[in-house]
Amino acid sequence: MYQRLRRSPLLSRLLSPAGLVLAALLFGLPFLAVGCDRPEQRGWLTYSGADLVTNGAPTVEKWTPQDGEMSYEDRSAAEDMFDIDVSVNAILASAQPWSILAVGMIAFGIVAGLALRPARLRMIAGAAAALSAAVALLIAVLWAQGDIAEHLITAATDFYGSPVSLDSAREFVPIRYGFWVTFGLLIFIGLSNVYFSVPGRQPPPDVGGASPTSVEDPEQSA
Helix, strand or coil: CCCHHHHHHHHHHHHHHHHHHHHHHHEEEEEEEEEEECCCEEEEEEEEEHHHHCCCCCCCEEEECCCCCCHHHHHHHHHHHHHHHHHHHHHHHHHHHHHHEEEEEHHHHHHHHCCCHHHHHHHHHHHHHHHHHHHHHHHHHHHHHHHHHHHHHHHHHHCCCCCCHHHHHHHHCCCCHHHHHHHHHHHHHHHHHHHHHHHCCCHHHHHHCCCCCCCCHHHHHC
């Protein structure tokens, strides 16, 4: 089992700097959204991982109720409810340092994987970089989600005319699939590097520079 895992071409690629390059590219996927999909209010501001790092403008998908579907006053209130992209970007700035730290750790892991010669040292550096980036990214997204939810409490309370709980406000700020894919990949890279950096274990051939037959297969020797 260990030898089959070690010789996996996919694992070798993911544990090389290419795995962290892939994680960086995944920052183009949706990470966080603001909005809801209800008959009286439909609209989304979607932020990619890159938007969280640069505090960039979101992708906007807004639905405006037509005449006859709701009163003019309610329609205006619904439109105002989602005219918040400037406010949200100001809030995201508070979580931006964590997003930048995540990218910085990914960049460190890539450079270390290319520059360091001993395979085990490269894997230790890769594990530290990937796991640190995953933790920083998790903090960034949860911090941003919480701050935006608190901001929406005021807007939602004014709109509905009654207090709105923090848990209810978080429903307007879902975490998107792009974050989970990126976070999961970083955790996998980090833990796999930890596993193969343990003394007595040989890293995958393309990572450690060893040939697949450099370590005797216990099954063959038996």
